[in-house]
Amino acid sequence: MKKTVVKICMGTTCFVMGASELQELEEIIPKKFGNSVDIQGVTCLDYCSSCSEAQAPYVLVDDEVINKATIEKVMEAIERKLNNGQE
């Protein structure tokens, strides 16, 4: 099965606007989803330059961009992905 890839932006803008909190995902995700999700902290995804800091932090779940990302929003997106994959 193809793994779901979660990329958390750790660029300056995203970090300051709230991604600092998302670091917790690195513990939460493996606990909940085990090996089916691959999680990476990445440098600026370059959404901040086009869409401004107002919508940061950004997280990518596969090819879905989540803006103003929170732990809840990211977890929900992962669950949706995993459920779709099973159908």
Add this chain to the structure above:
Amino acid sequence: MDKNNQATHLKKEILVKTIKAFLSDNFEENTRLIPFEMRPKGHEVPYRCCIYKEREILRNRIIATLGFPIEGSDERVLLSNYAKEAQKREKPDEQTLTVLESACKGCVPNRIFVTDLCQGCVARPCIENCKFGAISIVNGKSQIDSSKCKNCTKCIQVCPYHAIVKIVVPCENACPVDAISKDEQGHARIDFEKCITCGKCVSSCPFGAIHEKSQIIDILTRIKQGKKVVAMIAPSIVGQLPCTIYQLKTALLKCGFYDVLEVAQGADVTALNEAEEFRERIENGQKFMTTSCCAGYNNLVDKHLGEIAPFRSETKTPAYYIAQICKEKYPDAISVFISPCVAKKSEALKNDNIDYVMNYEELGALFVAHKIELSELEGTQYEVEPSREGRNFGITGGVAKSVEAADNGKSEIKPYLVNGINKESIRALKGFAKKGECEFGNLIEVMCCEGGCVGGNDCISNVRTATKAINEFTKDSKPIV
């Protein structure tokens, strides 16, 4: 409340926009336009009744960001004028906090309230148990006469349906010294005679109604004027940004700072002096000593806890020593303390060697506005490498450990940690002062914020991740002695 909620997001967004405006070629006009940029015509109205109210509230938040009080600000004065005046200001305002009345209105005053869960039961224990006769049945449900209610909460305890609740005002509830309360108009007011500038109300207000008056424009103006502006970074900065402190130095130099010093260097002086002072005091028969590095605690002692003053160490704070080192090295410098909390602003006002304070949120916003990608920078070394202990000052227990390490086994130190100032710990401290001893230890470390400075009201990261980052960073630093 979570560290990263909508209210802090909004405050940071405004900071970024204000700094961007400053860096642009027309600060004044671009500042005036921020509320319109954030809530353009036809924009959805996320929080308030209409777009005009939203803009008005944003305008007020910008006034605080420019360093002015919101109370008594003049509606007729354009934001561009405030921006202009901000650049002319010689000294920051005496009071560091200001309340945004128009945001505060939504909060109902503290009271006991009967919810819809009330079944109007036959037993009616609430009426039975209210000593003040405040409860009666109206339309089959119990109702509280607020003029008679004394907030004793007896009815809450006896209702079998848990139908009665206590509504708390978050800021009043958070304040350890009862310095903030709602006035007759329903607006929170801070009594600055009592306020210890701990910042707890700032973090607790769900409307983000309590603002710090930022000094960021003052600092940026000094840089623009070509002054030697030197940054002093507090130890708790580690883990607050996606970079090392060496990359942070590079970033600050890029923003126009002249040099960067680690406050941990000052913390080393504090630890060594405090260890010596501890030995002297114990030899002279005193049973315990408290630390003295936390600005919030120092304000508490000075304003409310005079009885513990004789037990508080006379040693100065790390900020004090590093600012002294800074001014000796660069007599013409403008020094900026980079801080996790608002309390340090009150300390700086009393110390001529600290010219300005910039908090972590403001620092982060500065890098965002400058579009600096921190993780891509090369690091820059510091002239002095402080010790592991000094670098650990910002986490609970860190100060006590440093004093122990600096003492190097000469005396028997038994640390006791006051991890966060609240009503309970204040009571405990009073007790120690009264008895002249503390049954739990002889070196009492007091930190106003839970977790230590990493729990400060202006931190970007949460306490857990920040503490982890500091431990990771300091494990390879050299020991203090």
